Amino acid sequence: MTSTFQLYARNALLPEGWRQDVLLEWDANGSLTGVTADVNAAAAVGVEVAQYALPGMINLHSHSFQRALGGRTEKAGDEVGNVKDSFWTWRDLMYRFARNITPEHIEAIAAQLFSECLRHGYTALCEFHYVQRAPDGAMYPQPAETAQRVISAARLAGIGITMLPVLYSYSGFGESALKPEQRRFKTDPQDVLRIIEALEPLRDAQTEVGVAPHSLRAASVAQINEVLVTLPPDRPVHIHIAEQEQEVAQSLNWSGRRPVQWLLDQVAVDQRWCLIHATHLMRDEVDELARTGAVAGLCPTTEANLGDGLFPFEEFMAAGGRFGIGSDSHISQSAVEELRWLEYGQRLQHMRRNIAVSKEQRNVGDYLWQHALQGGAQAAGRPLGALAVGKRADLIVLDDEHPNLFGLAIDEVLGSFIFSGNDNLVRDVMVGGQWVVRDKQHVAQQAIAARFKQTLAELREFR
Numbered sequence: 528m529t530s531t532f533q534l535y536a537r538n539a540l541l542p543e544g545w546r547q548d549v550l551l552e553w554d555a556n557g558s559l560t561g562v563t564a565d566v567n568a569a570a571a572v573g574v575e576v577a578q579y580a581l582p583g584m585i586n587l588h589s590h591s592f593q594r595a596l597g598g599r600t601e602k603a604g605d606e607v608g609n610v611k612d613s614f615w616t617w618r619d620l621m622y623r624f625a626r627n628i629t630p631e632h633i634e635a636i637a638a639q640l641f642s643e644c645l646r647h648g649y650t651a652l653c654e655f656h657y658v659q660r661a662p663d664g665a666m667y668p669q670p671a672e673t674a675q676r677v678i679s680a681a682r683l684a685g686i687g688i689t690m691l692p693v694l695y696s697y698s699g700f701g702e703s704a705l706k707p708e709q710r711r712f713k714t715d716p717q718d719v720l721r722i723i724e725a726l727e728p729l730r731d732a733q734t735e736v737g738v739a740p741h742s743l744r745a746a747s748v749a750q751i752n753e754v755l756v757t758l759p760p761d762r763p764v765h766i767h768i769a770e771q772e773q774e775v776a777q778s779l780n781w782s783g784r785r786p787v788q789w790l791l792d793q794v795a796v797d798q799r800w801c802l803i804h805a806t807h808l809m810r811d812e813v814d815e816l817a818r819t820g821a822v823a824g825l826c827p828t829t830e831a832n833l834g835d836g837l838f839p840f841e842e843f844m845a846a847g848g849r850f851g852i853g854s855d856s857h858i859s860q861s862a863v864e865e866l867r868w869l870e871y872g873q874r875l876q877h878m879r880r881n882i883a884v885s886k887e888q889r890n891v892g893d894y895l896w897q898h899a900l901q902g903g904a905q906a907a908g909r910p911l912g913a914l915a916v917g918k919r920a921d922l923i924v925l926d927d928e929h930p931n932l933f934g935l936a937i938d939e940v941l942g943s944f945i946f947s948g949n950d951n952l953v954r955d956v957m958v959g960g961q962w963v964v965r966d967k968q969h970v971a972q973q974a975i976a977a978r979f980k981q982t983l984a985e986l987r988e989f990r
């Protein structure tokens with residue numbers, strides 16, 4: 528009989544690197560209780576066997592409703608040649624889409640997204656959640672209505688979640704009033720604290736709650752500090768920071784400082800912080816941000832899709848920085864694609880190869896996966912990112928019957944996984960000790976997809 532709480536991996540990626548003959552054990556709560564390498568084969572009799580097991584990736588930045596926008600924004604606007612399409616014209620389309628979406632739609636879209644993220648190697652996700660009011664701009668009777676819907680979707684799909692209710696009060700630097708199309712996003716510090724309080728009973732081994740000031744455009748430093756004095760000190764704090772050059776210029780205009788500099792000068796940024804899209808940095812900002820111990824949240828496919836620019840990755844890592852990856856707008860749901868784009872952007876920029884390496888770790892795939900795990904776990908504020916006792920039993924098993932994994936030395940496996948072709952090599956996925964993907968199928972895939980299809984049909988009527 529196969530034990531429910533054990534897995535035997537011929538090869539497992541542990542914090543120190545690949546080890547052989549690893550027995551993984553976990554408890555009924557889904558936490559790892561034993562990780563033993565070099566076990567005797569007899570110890571594995573009756574235990575399920577995996578050829579390659581590695582920790583599932585953390586997706587540290589998600590706006591899940593944007594999954595339903597995929598493919599709808601890849602067409603030039605009317606004023607081609609006059610006003611070029613940009614992040615800002617994309618944002619107008621996104622606002623239009625967000626106008627009519629209901630809590631039921633939010634839940635259905637999120638469940639579809641989460642099942643896809645799981646199939647592509649993510650086992651946890653941080654939801655940067657800002658559609659919090661009804662279409663007419665009123666608060667829902669339950670202030671955490673839409674956040675609860677996203678958490679329900681995470682539970683249905685079986686992905687771990689860090690919910691980050693967003694503080695969103697202004698449309699630009701200097702506390703400019705929100706635009707009508709932003710009325711569903713409006714929150715002040717008291718609203719956000721009420722939402723966080725309403726979510727408190729939902730916190731458990733799979734669910735954490737932090738906060739996200741949307742950006743320095745949408746929240747003032749005084750507001751950010753007002754929320755932080757009430758929030759327990761171990762909760763994650765995420766913010767969008769320097770995604771666009773126009774945003775940097777507006778910050779300079781208004782404050783005399785660039786956004787990262789402004790934030791670091793005014794707020795006590797530390798390890799619980801995650802700065803999303805810290806794309807446009809000066810040299811001193813790179814060093815200072817690295818020194819804080821905060822995580823740089825990189826979203827390479829979305830940043831490419833929106834024409835944001837490239838993060839100074841090599842300089843930041845050389846300064847001791849920490850990073851994780853997110854799929855943000857969800858034009859990709861693949862951890863592999865994010866990491867591949869991250870490395871390729873740097874190669875194209877520097878016209879060199881193998882950028883994400885160190886003296887100790889010369890394998891690009893291993894470097895990317897391990898560092899993104901550490902940064903992602905820190906940003907999620909949950910015990911994730913390693914096959915180690917006390918961490919969650921969140922792991923993926925690769926398809927060892929796929930030709931891309933034939934004939935490789937163990938230190939070449941992640942190189943092939945991340946850089947070879949577009950087949951999905953993630954075969955099985957476990958979250959908190961439960962299998963949620965088996966043989967590349969999510970356990971609730973059909974029901975979730977049927978609801979997603981129905982949701983898109985309803986949303987089409989509002990276009």
Ligand SMILES: [Zn+2]
Pocket residue numbers: 588590655767803855
């Ligand atoms: Zn974002």
